[in-house]
Amino acid sequence: MINSKVLSIILGGGQGSRLHPLTEERSKPAVPIAGKYRLVDIPISNCINADIKRMFVLTQFNSASLNRHIKDTYHFSFFSSAFVDVLAAEQTPDHKGWFQGTADAVRQSMHHFLRHDFEYALILSGDQLYQMDYAKMVEAHEASGAEISIATIPVNEKEATEFGILKSNDESVITSFIEKPDASLLPDWTSDVSDDMKAQGRNYLASMGIYIFNRDLLIKLMNDDSTIDFGKEIIPQSIDKHKTLSFQYEGYWTDIGNIDSFFEANIGLTDDIPKFDLYDKSKRIYTHARMLPTTKVAGTTLDKAVIAEGCIIGAAKIEKSVIGIRSRIGAESTIIKTYMMGSDYYESLQEIDEKRINILMGIGQRCFIKNAIIDKNCRIGDDVRINGGSHLKDTETDTYAVKDGIVVIKSGATIPHGYVI
Template sequence: MRDTLTVILAGGRGSRLEALTRDRAKPAVPFGGLYRIIDFVLSNCLNSGMRRLMLLTQYKAQSLDRHINLAWRNYFCRELGEFIDVMPPQQRIDDNWYQGTADAVYQNIYAIERAQPKDIVVLAGDHIYKMNYKPMVDFHREMGADITIGALRVSPREATQFGVLQTDQEHRLTGFQEKPDHPIPTPEDPEVCLASMGIYVFNARFLYEQLCDDATREESSHDFGKNIIPAAIDKHRVFAFPFLDENRKSDAYWRDVGTIDAYYEANMDLIGVDPQLNLYDRVWPIRSYQPMLPPPKFVFGSEGSSPRRGEALDSIVCQGAILSGGVVARSVIGSNVRVNSYAHIEDSILFDGVEVGRRSRIRRAIIDKDVHIPEGVEIGYDPVADAQRGFTVSASGLVVIARGEHIEPS
């Protein structure tokens, strides 16, 4: 894989994840207590033997850049030709921000050419999944492909949110629909469509030519899914590669956590007895920054009419957390969280450094870093009252409290 360069698109604004993206890019949003969203694609790269990475950032990149420095720099040795380079917009070609996924790569074409890759893998930095990219690169080369696209099997209902691929028996693309109202299913199964995962392998020279040509088209959105791929299907060798899941479960796991509700459900996937996403896999580990913190602690266990007991049921509790007489159920608790006596938390996600006051009650909420919940406050029990306090309330009733939010005592 040393003649392959990986370009990761990590500049997403994440507007549908507001208020979690007020101060950070979407790939930098915490996930599963210990991780950031970007950690999954980076772990896939490392586990696949891909050690030449360019991370293209744009919006609110400081948090992401800090995380890369803390968690990922030590895995790459520049003297051995390995690197993970964070590439902010440099306006080398024009004065614009990135206009689309293809334009983001085009504006970094000089840095990409200097790496002299044979093939270029383009990945999105904001999806949750496990995949070995090496078989896809091998398939791309065996087929003499110009473009190979990672393909996920989804239902026709789900396919309306994706680019949908049509292929022949050799997996060569014969058609492409971008987020169609009526997606075309596969010939062998009318209940299955092939969806683009936003994972691409390009022949390097071919990609340079297509990007330069697309840049001259004023009517173009400069996007891989909308412009580059549809234009290439008829004249070039474009193939689909079926998603090979490394999650080692009965069903393939791939999640786009682009909305508050999707993000919440993906986190809740982790707390089951047999979680859908396997974070305990030593064969395909997910890496992240591991701060030097003490183990989680659960204190008090008194009995009686008003018991005070620190306990967590069906939950993830990260290092440094203290459950000081409070109860947590079906929740994800980040590092350095403190839950004080008689507090009750259920079906919620608490980011690092959250403090929950005595006798507070929290239900179906996502609380960002370092928020202090005063004593006796209720969150998630009255959506109207939560909205009046300025909290974000999703369509399903989830309450989101942004970082830095000041909460008045009851």
Template sequence: MPAHTDVLAVILGGGRGSRLYPLTSMRSKPAVPIAGKYRLIDIPISNCINSGIFKIHVLTQFNSVSLHRHITNTYKFDAFHTGFVEVLAAEQTPTSEAWYQGTADAFRKQLFEIQAARVDHVLVLAGDHLYRMNYSSMIAHHLKTDADITVAVQPVLTEEAHRFGILKREPDGRIVDFVEKPKDQATLERMKSREDGARPFLGSMGIYIFKITALIDLLTEHPDYDDFGSDVIPHAIRHRPVQGFDFEGYWEDIGTIRSFYDTNLKLTVPNAPFNFYDSKAPIYTHSRFLPGSIVTDSRIDAALITEGCVIDRAEIIHSIVGLRSLVGAGSVVKDSILMGADYYDTRPHDIPMGIAEGCHIEGAILDKNVRVGRGSQIRPFPRGTELDCGSYVVQDGIVVVPKGTILPPDTRIGPSA
């Protein structure tokens, strides 16, 4: 695929991700593991590479060490390649000592580096969405219409419209109105853009292409505009040519523990809505030289099992089993996500890494390097339950065990514990 040498991709990777707590207590949201072996940041970077975009900046700020390490270890172009994947961390400068105040403010504070890439267009991406998209089609639409800004839009169901920023588009493709999460019926009627009874609305996906000149003007002329979605785009719609580009493929915003949990478990079945196995547009990640997994006398059904695991006489049902996971004899893992481990545990320990013998894990997310003692039980709470119990957190009924937690033998977690 020809490289888009006149396009710079900038991925927003600095959010606090409080709705994904405790998965974000020690890492930024784009660094959260997904599908057992990837990280969320791998999605937009892989989409860029598969689209021929090789100039990539990642803006980071909060809990960013593991994200920096992953990007540095994973995305390396050789000396004969002009591309780069470069981290731009929040920093104090002579003109500003403040953190990024929003998505647009992050761009404003890094405007010198963005201009130094010497491109004509800037592609703005989020670091926490799951989708596969060839940006070349969007770039072609942007160039053909000579828009200052092009916004990727997706058809939205009537009953889902209140969750999105809804855009009104004219027949010529120009976006003329924007309402954030509309609720009243009159506004909904006004914002219909499609002749589709089920999906009459267009929602913003948070993916934008700017002419570099328009981006510079908007950021410098309006220094109080801190956010693209709330400030810059609504203003630009009123004063500049802004186009909408249709995307009807799978797209999921991994913004909450519930969406993270549901999205992961959908990957365990045949014909999953998102396919990590597309040979023409693969999702890249850090190469690990791990052995194949060993499974002994176990029942496995609708499970995604990654490399380096050892499963001994256990039952794994509708679950994700992450890298280097160890599941002991007689244990049951059901409707759960095991993120695995960063390393193999070679030192003696009263409770070995992973899940010991005779455990029952259901409706849970176990972050990396968790140790679950023999005979422990974890069961889900009713939906809507919210608890913070120190060694575990319950979000919308899902039990989340933070990274590195040690659960003693015969631990009981659940509504009747």
């Protein structure tokens, strides 16, 4: 079976500074998305759906919550070889520093990979939102006799300047590569894409940062420690030396690189027909199984709302918003274009009474919240007004940050009664 030949390596990314403050206390792959999942669930679920069940997740910053999530979530049979293991950067006699880039992360972890039998290494990013059948990519790689395969996605002229752009021949073999080309160079970099893509003006093939390497070639490339990054060094240097296949993907794909793209990806789930389909059984997204009660809603007008389980909602209105697990929203509050991540636990009435908790976890009464991300376990008092938008300057305080007009309430923050942002 083809997928027993594959070992998956999921790159957790660096410090995730562009996703700050969501990455203040957690690694990028551990950031909650869609109200109940974590970013790392996406590549892991894609692997499981393709029957690829041997996975390493590489990370080096704030990996405790990621470790806990993976340990609590991904349990396979004792009699199978399946696993999901987190590898944090570690000092060894050969490597005494942090991961310096994507290739360096794989190089420093090779001694773990080589304990396993595999023919192909599938290298993935831990911070992208998409649903791809990796099995088809592996089959295309094997059938073509390639040594490297790169997943590519057609992009338009505006987007092309932000990506590594590839050109391929009639057999989908990549012949040339350019990193973030100037717009003036683009006429020479169009590729053969489907009629549907042409109709959308998506004539350029961008690298998705998803690679397959033959085992022997990966070992050889990792022995050269002068290279630290796949996209900037190893791929451009390998195209002329090793047969490199373009595997073209035309579905939904977004790189969760900053607060703006993260916000839009989550709010996009409220569309009538969302581009990222959580309802397709064949592309199921897996996450930690929680035994939560059903959500309870009283007196609330809901319009394009995605609401996870275990919530208690008394809001007046929720519009174009994603409400995460165990969220509590008080009476007469209005929530518009907001991603509320929810809470990790419930506060009992006894606990509230004994600790004399003045501001409960969740959103209080008579609040107005728009264009915001509310991280886990936040307490927002009554009569709070948060109105994000382009009129707000980027700023950061102990309890919240503003980035690109989006107000991000930090994990565990308390916003006092009547506060205005």
